[in-house]
Structures are given as C-alpha cells and as structure tokens.
Amino acid sequence: xxxxxxxxxxxxxxxxxxxxxxxxxxxxxxxxxxxxxxxxxxxxxxxxxxxxxxxxxxxxxxxxxxxxxxxxxxxxxxxxxxxxxxxxxxxxxxxxxxxxxxxxxxxxxxxxxxxxxxxxxxxxxxxxxxxxxxxxxxxxxxxxxxxxxxxxxxxxxxxxxxxxxxxxxxxxxxxxxxxxxxxxxxxxxxxxxxxxxxxxxx
Amino acid sequence: xxxxxxxxxxxxxxxxxxxxxxxxxxxxxxxxxxxxxxxxxxxxxxxxxxxxxxxxxxxxxxxxxxxxxxxxxxxxxxxxxxxxxxxxxxxxxxxxxxxxxxxxxxxxxxxxxxxxxxxxxx
Numbered sequence: 381x382x383x384x385x386x387x388x389x390x391x392x393x394x395x396x397x398x399x400x401x402x403x404x405x406x407x408x409x410x411x412x413x414x415x416x417x418x419x420x421x422x423x424x425x426x427x428x429x430x431x432x433x434x435x436x437x438x439x440x441x442x443x444x445x446x447x448x449x450x451x452x453x454x455x456x457x458x459x460x461x462x463x464x465x466x467x468x469x470x471x472x473x474x475x476x477x478x479x480x481x482x483x484x485x486x487x488x489x490x491x492x493x494x495x496x497x498x499x500x501x502x503x504x505x506x507x508x509x510x511x512x513x514x515x516x517x518x519x520x521x522x523x524x525x526x527x528x529x530x531x532x533x534x535x536x537x538x539x540x541x542x543x544x545x546x547x548x549x550x551x552x553x554x555x556x557x558x559x560x561x562x563x564x565x566x567x568x569x570x571x572x573x574x575x576x577x578x579x580x581x582x
Numbered sequence: 583x584x585x586x587x588x589x590x591x592x593x594x595x596x597x598x599x600x601x602x603x604x605x606x607x608x609x610x611x612x613x614x615x616x617x618x619x620x621x622x623x624x625x626x627x628x629x630x631x632x633x634x635x636x637x638x639x640x641x642x643x644x645x646x647x648x649x650x651x652x653x654x655x656x657x658x659x660x661x662x663x664x665x666x667x668x669x670x671x672x673x674x675x676x677x678x679x680x681x682x683x684x685x686x687x688x689x690x691x692x693x694x695x696x697x698x699x700x701x702x703x704x
Binding site: 456545546547551565568572573575577578579581582 | 620623624627628630632633634636637641642675679681682687
C-alpha cells in the first residue's frame with residue numbers, strides 16, 4: 381500500500397482510524413457506546429467537582445494575596461455576616477453561574493495563576509498599588525453583565541418598601557426607572573474602595 | 583541687692599517670657615492638628631456618605647459646607663456630630679419624613695473625629 385512503512389506495520393494514525401471505524405470484534409457497538417456514555421458521566425462529574433472546588437472560600441483564600449487583603453475587608457461587611465445568616469462567598473460575586481461565562485472566567489483565571497507565580501501582588505504595597513486596576517476590572521465586568529452576580533440574589537422587584545428605609549427604597553426605585561445597574565452605586569460593598577476612586581456624586 | 587534698673591530689666595524679661603508662652607498656648611490650644619483630608623474622604627466614601635451628602639450641594643442631606651457654617655465657632659460641634667454619626671439618631675429629610683441616620687462603620691472613634699473635623703472645615 382502507498383505510504384506503508386517497509387516492515388508492513390501500519391502507522392499510528394492509520395491504526396487509530398481503523399479502531400474508530402471497527403472498534404471491537406468482541407463487544408457490540410451498543411456496549412461500547414453505553415460504556416463510553418457512563419465513562420463520560422463520570423469524567424464530567426469529576427471535572428465539574430474539580431471546577432467547583434476552585435469556587436470555594438478555602439480555595440480562594442488559599443493564596444495569602446487574597447487572605448490577607450480582600451478577605452479581611454469582606455469579613456467586616458454585610459455580605460459576610462448579617463441578620464439573616466445568608467453569606468455570599470467569593471465565587472457568588474466573582475464567578476458567573478452560567479456555564480459559558482464560568483468557563484470564560486476560569487480560562488481568564490490562568491492569568492491569576494501567572495500573577496501568583498510572578499508575585500504580582502504578593503506584598504501589601506504591591507496590592508495597594510494595583511487595587512484600583514483590579515477593582516476597575518471587576519467593575520467593568522459587572523457593568524457589562526448588568527451586575528448579573530448581584531441579581532442572582534437581589535432584585536428591584538423583590539425589594540420591600542416596608543422593609544427598606546424610605547430614602548433607600550426611593551433611590552432603588554429611581555435607579556430601576558433610570559436603568560441603572562447595582563454596581564453603579566454599590567462599589568465598595570464588600571472590599572475597600574481604592575484611594576484613587578472618587579464618587580461621581582461628591 | 584539688685585538695683586532698680588536691674589529689677590525692671592528682670593521684670594521685662596519675665597513678662598516677655600510670659601507673653602511668648604501665652605501666645606504659644608493661644609496658638610496651639612484651640613486648633614487641634616489639621617484633619618487628614620485623604621482618610622476623612624476615604625471613610626466617607628466607604629460609608630456611602632456621598633450618596634446623600636455632597637461637599638457643596640444639597641442632596642437628601644445638608645452639604646458639608648452648610649453643616650460647617652451651622653456649627654462654626656461652636657465648641658460642642660465635634661461631640662454633636664460624632665453623636666449624630668454613631669448613634670443612629672433620627673434625621674429629617676427634605677420631604678419632611680424622618681429616618682434613622684446610618685451608623686458609621688469606622689476603626690475607632692479617632693477616625694470618626696477626624697471625619698467630623700474635616701466636615702467642619704468645609
């Protein structure tokens with residue numbers, strides 16, 4: 381046959397293609413498919429479990445850059461401890477729930493691994509010097525998704541005029557009417573604002 | 583025994599020293615160290631003060647310049663404003679309704695005092 385090696389043994393590609401076309405003499409196609417399907421479920425489960433493990437508080441605060449800075453700040457806020465005992469973890473705000481967005485974010489997180497390896501923010505000084513940059517990235521991402529992660533739990537329509545202070549309720553309803561998004565006003569809700577940041581209302 | 587001349591020179595020296603001490607005391611006593619504007623503004627921003635107060639415009643709450651003018655020269659100003667920020671006392675809104683003022687979140691009272699003194703200087 382043309383292209384066959386001199387000793388007659390077929391090449392890897394040719395053998396692979398042959399295996400795909402005629403998988404097994406011993407097992408039926410159905411068996412092979414069912415086994416493949418079940419193996420796929422196990423693989424997918426494992427992949428998903430591993431991925432969700434990177435969404436846990438323990439994982440995020442495994443790096444001292446996070447643990448010593450933004451984690452300490454977040455612990456002072458209402459998203460950490462409040463009247464109703466509902467806690468928002470790092471991934472609740474910083475990782476999209478929707479699969480596509482989540483995969484994109486996880487792919488982007490490879491830059492964070494690089495930052496960890498190169499010590500981009502590994503001291504307090506470097507962290508503070510980069511705070512505005514990092515905060516701006518998140519604000520931009522949240523603005524682009526109309527504060528999706530906020531809206532996973534909070535909604536204008538679910539706000540109670542009885543339970544919210546009058547002035548606050550008015551502001552929320554005005555924001556809804558103006559088409560504003562949560563992050564427009566609620567920057568600094570869980571972490572310290574960068575010193576360079578100026579409220580446009582000042 | 584000192585002469586009359588020597589005694590009057592001593593008297594002048596003493597009164598000169600007293601005057602200098604008095605001037606120093608007068609200059610340093612009522613004016614505390616100038617407020618740290620950067621950390622006052624940062625605390626205000628973090629607590630969302632600027633959502634209802636501006637430095638110069640009236641919003642839901644009076645502007646800081648209005649507050650500073652209202653309390654100018656009043657010795658109880660600092661204590662009054664610290665109470666206002668830390669006790670959740672009722673505040674009147676432009677439309678007439680009253681609400682508890684937000685209780686400030688700060689590291690310690692010194693931080694709150696710094697903010698209050700910055701407001702009073704606007």
